Amino acid sequence: MSASPLITGDGQLVDIGDVHYNDELAAPQTYGVMRFAHTSDALRGLVRDLRDRAAREARPLTDFMDISGRSGHSRIGLDIHLTGEAPMVSDATRTVELPVAVTALNAVLAESLADLRSLCGDGGVDFGRLFIPRGPAVGRAEIAEAIERGWLLLPSRHSVAEDGVVEIVLENLRYVLSARLLGVGRNFAEMVVKGKHGLGIFQSLAPTGLPARLPAKDFMVGAVHIALGPFTAFLNRPTNRDGVFHLASRLLDGIRTSGISTPRQVELYNSGDAPAPTDGLAVRLKLYPPDGQVARLAERVLLPGRSREVLAAGVDFADLTDIFSPTGSRALFDEVAADPSDGGIYGRVLMPGKMITIPWEQEEGVWLQEFQWRLIYEYARGNVPEGVLEGEEIPKRMRPFLDDLKYVGGEQKLSKVFVADALPPADTLRVLKRNGIGVVAARGMGCHPGKACRPPFFRMDQTLYEELVRLEGEGMRFYLLLEYNGHAQVREFFRGLWVTREGKEHLPRIHTTMAMFGSACDVLGPVLEEPIAAFLQKMRDHPRLGEGFAVAHGSGPGVMRIVDDAAAALGIFRLGVGIDAEEIGQIPNFEPEAVAQFTNLAMNTRQDILDRRSLFKIFNLGGFGTSYEVNMALTFLKIGQCLPAPYIFIDPVGFGPNGEPFWRQTLEQFATLSSDLAGGGHVLGPLGPRWVVNCCHEVRTYEEGYAVMAAFVDDPAAYWRERGIAFSRVRFARDNLKKAGVPIAPYIEEALEGE
Structure with missing residues (x-):
């Protein structure tokens, strides 16, 4: 080569x-x-x-x-x-x-x-x-081979000349700057010093796309799509239009320039005396072989069978680092302390070729949190020179990690990493994002109000959770090093849940989740263990479910633990979404592939996750908490935040009055409120739609419950018709869930398309 x-x-x-x-x-x-x-x-x-x-x-x-x-x-x-x-x-x-x-x-x-x-x-x-x-640059034959291998992705509108020059036509995208914002204070300096990381609030996509012509003596920012794999590319200064040339940013790095859907901005100037048509306007580039380090990274990241997928999505932070390994992750925290009295640092910022240590902010031996958050802000903006390490100043143990960061792909926002013992508040996380920091790693969620930080606090309040969801949706990555009871694991915040590496790979394949609600009391184990295991196996083995099936639970003991253990033994994906039950002696379960733990005040947020993400709900024997979950689930169903589907109420023993099913009185009350109500000379009418109650199924055995659910999976449309559920209601709920990012099972879509 x-x-x-x-x-x-x-x-x-x-x-x-x-x-x-x-x-x-x-x-x-x-x-x-x-x-x-x-x-x-x-x-x-x-x-x-x-x-x-x-x-x-x-x-x-x-x-x-x-x-x-x-x-x-x-x-x-x-x-x-x-x-x-x-x-x-x-x-x-x-x-x-x-x-x-x-x-x-x-x-x-x-x-x-x-x-x-x-x-x-x-x-x-x-x-x-x-x-x-x-x-010499890479030739045409080698380019064709790389495309076939999945080591190079080019858009549909491209050509490769005999000498290997690649020509790529501009997409219908244009970026504009805010002239008013540019004129404010030090904004020009902010952009010059920080480069593209200082552009976030000044530049945006134009709603009108490319103009028909680029006027003479005018500047324009457009975009192309390309995923380079290991190659280095250098853009020619001239384009395919006389007088139109590309500005100085002409180097595209191997590995780093990945993610075919990510627009790669191209900066053009028409130096001619006449407007230049933009239809068919193209940039030209040459590809060059990778150096040894990039070639080794390519072999590690662009694996056979996955290379095209990785390049299409963009080489991720986790692809290049050992972040999911507890040993590798601990290295990022080696001097980070949980408390100022421990003698370590508060946190650090890691980036290609540079490392910044952030001290604890104290006055008279007392940690001042508000000062700490402001200090993080100033470090993120680059206003504090103390603690900045470069070149030989960087500890040798950290250099390989920092070197790998420069190859992060996609939108390339993940090459700056903030590390602290606990996540800072939501507004501080937003400041980090605004200043180009794309990855945050922590060992906990912060201190419980009024309590010490030890042991690490893993629960989120509603504000923090909603900000994490927003920031993850904007491209940030969050990693949590969980260490408890002698165990250690690293999780990423992904699609609203803290997932393991395996969980991140599997979660996108999940389309049908079944929530299992029930008592936290362990005395039910002998009654429920075997039937629940058999029930879950039947669900997993249904031909329309398979690896697309998951179970969700409250991440506690009792019925929740029985379900989790049975699902784990069967290889079924598990979601554990809990609240702060340790105050009443319940230890949270961190074994599921996807988890989220909330403070008690965020109970409704926690219930929102369980209800929206699950198609089926199973209400086992349970107390006040389960009764609350019943009411919330039916309310979500009524307002169109859950799809109409079977909700199973099960009592295999007969724990109700006179040996009746445990949930019968509850269901009778629901039937009453959805009936025509009259009394005392007043006609009130129903207080809720009947079709909601029609989705509630009282069963004696898990086999009965499975029969109801399997029939629904086989023919959802027949179920909706039999239960008096209008297809417009189903579509309304389907659309709401899609907006919330909840996957819709293919058999649901098929049933709606058939109507």
């Missing part, structure tokens, strides 16, 4: 000159020097040789090397390119300096170039990388 290109780290812009006007580009421009410090002997020698060769052969320097600017700078229209003057190489200072021109091609930035002096005068702002190809 040909040699991979040499790609440096970021260089800094220094020695900036006065701003002048470039008539050809119709834009303000300044000249400066890009300096690469602490360079290797190999890099300096190579730059010297190529500089001399370009002069000797009278060829442009860009035939041998080029600059790729930072993505965030190009996205706001700030372009940087080589002037063609000879590089300056110094062995004494171990620097390489390249004369460059910086141009503000976005009219909104016309008054901002002068601000670069103060920002870049001390050489502290990264401005771009040096790209030096050391061999």
Whole structure:
């Protein structure tokens, strides 16, 4: 295979000159020097040789090397390119300096170039990388082979030329900047210093997509789709339209540029004198072989049978790190303390090539939480220089982890990691997200109000849970290192639940969940263990369910533990959603593949999860808690937040009055409130729809319950008709659940399509 290109780290812009006007580009421009410090002997020698060769052969320097600017700078229209003057190489200072021109091609930035002096005068702002190809680009045949293997994904509108140049047509996407926000305070500085991580609140997709034409002397941010696999790509500056060129952000990294559905922004300028049609406008790029490290990562991540799936979704944080291993995860917490008196740090921020330690914020020996949250904010914004470790300052044990972070794919938001003993409050998590931190790892949820932090507190309140759901939906990742009773496991917050690695892989395949409610008393074990196990096996073996079937329970003892143990033995996916029952002596069960634990005040949130996610409900023998769950479940059914399906009320012994079924009086009350009510000369009518009660089935055995549920799975439409349930009600509930992200079983969709 040909040699991979040499790609440096970021260089800094220094020695900036006065701003002048470039008539050809119709834009303000300044000249400066890009300096690469602490360079290797190999890099300096190579730059010297190529500089001399370009002069000797009278060829442009860009035939041998080029600059790729930072993505965030190009996205706001700030372009940087080589002037063609000879590089300056110094062995004494171990620097390489390249004369460059910086141009503000976005009219909104016309008054901002002068601000670069103060920002870049001390050489502290990264401005771009040096790209030096050391061999030919990948050829057409090798590109075809990579596509066949699933190591390269290209959109439908692409072509590959004989020389291997790939041409990709722009999608109907355009990004716009807020001119008003750009004019506020230090916002320009925020974008220049942070690059694309500082753009979140200034740039957004335009609702109108691409314009029909790109006007002359105008700037535009569009997008293409590509998933590179291990290859490095370098965009040509010219596009397929005369006069339209791509700005400086031209380097696409191997592994990192993955996720075919993720738009890759392209920044274009029409330097011509006439508008350029955007229909068919395409960028061109060349692919280059990976270096050794990227090739090894590709072999580890792009496994046979999974490579196409991984590239399509984007190489995830968990794909590249050992985060799901308790041993690997503990390394992130090695100096993080649970309390200021322990002598460790509060937390840290990890990112490619950099590590920040955050101290405990105390006054007179007392931890001040509000000050701590503000300190996190300032560290996230980069306003506190203390505790920042780079290069040789980073402990060797952390360097491999930090190095892997730069290859995270998708939208590339997961390369900055916040680590603390406990999750900070919801508003602090939002600040982390706003400042480009995409991953949070903790050992607990924080301190219980009025209690110490030991042992770790695992329960969420409603505010924290809702914020975690929102942030996960926006692309953040949350990991929890659970250590209890001598056991350790790592879980990710995924689709509203804390899941194991296996749970994350399996949960998307679940389409039918059955919630099992019942007493926390262990005395029922001898009565229920065998019939529940046999019942679950029949459900699992139903041909329409199989691995798409799961059970959910309250994550406690008694009936809940019986169900969990039986499901585990049968390989059935389990969801444990509990509340803080330790105060009454119940120990939570962390064995299910997916769990969530809530404070008692978040009981309704917990019930919402159990009810919405489950199609079937089984009410076993139970007390006040189970009675509450019955009423909540039927209320959710009535208001269209659950699909009409069998709700099974079971008593295999006859614990009701005179040996009657335990739930009979409850069901009789429901039948009463859904009947025509009259009394005392008043006609009230029903207080609830009859069809809700029609979904309630009183059974003596689990076999009877299975027969009702199996008949529903085989023909849902017949069940709805027999029970007087309008198909409009079913569709209404189906649509509500889809909006909430709840999967709908295929046999439900088939039944609705058939009507």
